Amino acid sequence: MTSRAALANPACPAPDGAADGAALPVVRERGQNEVFCGLTGIIWLHRKIQDAFFLIVGSRTCAHLMQSAAGVMIFAEPRFATAILEERDLAGLADANDELDREVARLLERRPDIKLLFLVGSCPSEVIKLDLSRAAVRLSQAYAGRTRVLSYSGSGLDTTFTEGEDAALAALVPEMPAAGDAAAPELLVLGTLADVVEDQMARLFAAFGLERVRFVPPRHAGDLPAVGPNTRLLLAQPFLAETARLLERRGATRLAAPFPLGEEGTTLWLKAAADAFGVPAERFEQVTAAARARARAALEPQRAALAGKRIFFFPDSQLEPPLARFLARELGMVPVEVATPYLHRGLMAPELALLPPDTRLVEGQHLDNQLDRCRDARPDLTVCGLGLANPLEAEGLTTKWAIELVFTPIQGYEQAGDLADLFARPLRRAGLLRV
């Protein structure tokens, strides 16, 4: 039983930057990247923080990207929009700030329910050096007591896909109240989870007897937890390096754990919190036993479909290493290449320790070279973006499009079977079709 083995020998917490003895070598690549920029994070973040609005300051390209990425969601009065820079905005910077103030005023007049406004920087706004952080301070003063205005960059120059969430949450850190030395220990779970997953986790923590558990981002902008030396930080998502760093600087202690994907990942993740708060082992067993059994039962039929299948990951979200770990250890898949847009050795150490030792780990991308490697390897399943999926299918490779893994609830015990099925379905389909 893989999970028991892993539990008996828990992944050792590696401090940032420290080389793990068992660490895999990492190939670093540069070249064309086929990835989303950080603006796309808005699509799930705005669903999570129900009274926040995300105002992108960018070009028509940014608006078009959001429209293409958000699909039909764009038609549901979303709480995001783009202030499109026009030629006259490029002429002089003072003018651009006035324009921004005017658009924000109009927006807040129309949406009085907005309590938190994010000004989101884009490539164009970065290149013309429009200082959105100063604009945020200015606007925060102007709307004091009504709407808090923050800023971060979601530009492709600075962020890749899920790093947009990291940048947004990092902007929230200074807003969190300070918890003093005397504050009761509190668990802070960091990273957007689907509400259903968050609720499941909250129930498990409560059953352990952990009373003080808070999730970031919160569902309402006003619900930011305090942070201080007695805060224990547990990352639910792997792409939050900067936010974690800022929280650690404010005194929080990060709990090293793999990410809560699959039965094993979820157990180790929960275990890290349980151990930090002194939850007795029997209690942990008692609370998790039923859900673990359910997860294993749900994975069993998927294992039959996936075991021995070779899988290739193109870089997308930084979820690739934990996904590869889950697929390899709990479903018997063989990761050929696991590419990630950015690899934070410290945060990822517990995952890397569990990856099969012959996995090729790649950070960054040179698209055409990677496509060559993928074609040579002829994996059974290729995880990639929507720009590559159909072209690869047309070449006879079975693919799983990666973005779904960010929008679907996949964490936790109850989702383990669904997560496996996301990978099994394309293979099942390929087997079914006779045309």
Place this chain on the structure above:
Amino acid sequence: MRLTVWTYEGPPHVGAMRVATAMEGVHYVLHAPQGDTYADLLFTMIERRPARPAVSYTTFQARDLGRDTAALFKDAVHDAYDRFRPDALMVGASCTAELIQDDPGGLAETLGLPVPVVPLELPSYQRKESWGAAETFYRIARALAGPHAPPPGTARPPRAAGAAPTCNILGPTALGFRHRDDVQEVTRLLADLGVTVTVTAPLGATPADLARLGEADFNVVLYPEFAETTARWLEKTFGQPATKTVPIGVGATRDFVTEVAGLAGVDPAPVLTRLAPRLPWYSRSVDSTYLTGKRVFIFGDATHALAAARVAAEEMGFEVVGLGTYAREFARDVRAAAKHYGVEPLITDDYLEVEATIAALHPDLVLGTQMERHIAKRLGVPCAVISAPVHVQDFPARYAPQMGVEGANVLFDTWVHPLMMGLEEHLLGMFREDFEFHAEAGPSHLASASSGRPAAAAVPPSDPSPAQRAGAEVAAGAAPAGDPAVPASSSSPSPSASAGPVWTAEAERELHKIPFFVRGKARRNTERFAAERGVSTITIETLYDAKTYYSR
């Protein structure tokens, strides 16, 4: 700055991608930051292309800005040439690269590549997708066909005796709404006329094809927004006249045949006699009588909006109550047409303005883009899609042109379908409150299953779905015809609950004789009517006064 959620058009470099991807043997190197590759999925997902678009990106990041982005660009051009070996390269900048001013054209020239390199200047902060496509097509056509131009002022040599007349088909691109099937339909029409197609471009054309553009006798401009600039240049350079009619609809197809026959010097009569679209008969069949005077709002790109207006008015017997476009480049044509139909033209790329106009006009049918489809859904109005931007379902597997004979048939089916659905819904709703079919009555053949109602009947009668409110022919006669565009407020509490005019018992009973799906509207209208006139008690007279007032 302008606040936007929906955009009808992408940035101009997406237009350039549409030309590059449409062609064979062309590669486009785009100086762009990481993330701009999102546009690839428009082609691979919406159009379901089985290959990556012929575009490479430099994908520079913040760390590159301090260094030499120009070198990065040169490397990308080199790599793209070595890997893809195109017959021609296009180079350009996206919105961000435009700001860092690396001059893609100049940089690419220094590489001395053995193929034509076409630099594209696409001002991202002024122009949009269609303009980008038109400009790109013009630039590459000019670069490749230009060298074959005769000296200025040379008269076009007459066609050799006995040679078939020839033409180019200009304008179809990747990601074009029904471009694939329109080309097939028009090619067939031209073949019927004995006209040979020299080059179809950009869709499917190679650089060598573009070099031959000057050989044809004339040009067929399928989509003016993408082809007009090129057609004008070809006319000036090679003396090729171009068609002005876009063959969407029966009348326009006949005009197109006549126009082409004129340019080709052939007799259109035999082809005109053979044209046999089903639309005219379907439209005359008595089943279509109920279409008469249906009020239709039309919005889209200029080509499709103008064509749809003519079909609506002349071939379907609708009343055009609104006409507009998001394409400012063609505002003049749309204004002229709007004048012809006696309606206010709507030239805007702000969907909120479109939504407000539709709400104010309360049409029976909306013909528009994907955006209008959603607006109409929200307002509970039937809708059909006639123009880009469109979603994946409007790149269908089946043959579905808009142009020519089969195009006319497709238009009839596509536009009538949502209205038929509306009528069907309406009839279902009508009978739902009948004593036999009311919501609480169980299926008559299952005496025991009184609660097992079909899902359609389980909707509370006080909350009519938008679809049930739609297409309500009978409603117009039976109830105060009011403003169907108020459903935005239909979820808010009925005004009758708040302070306002009081209903007499008879008036209340009379109100309940009105079909439930227009009852709420009748109530609101009557109350508004009474409030505006300071009437405090609503009687049967007030009810019918209000009906008369609001009915058109």
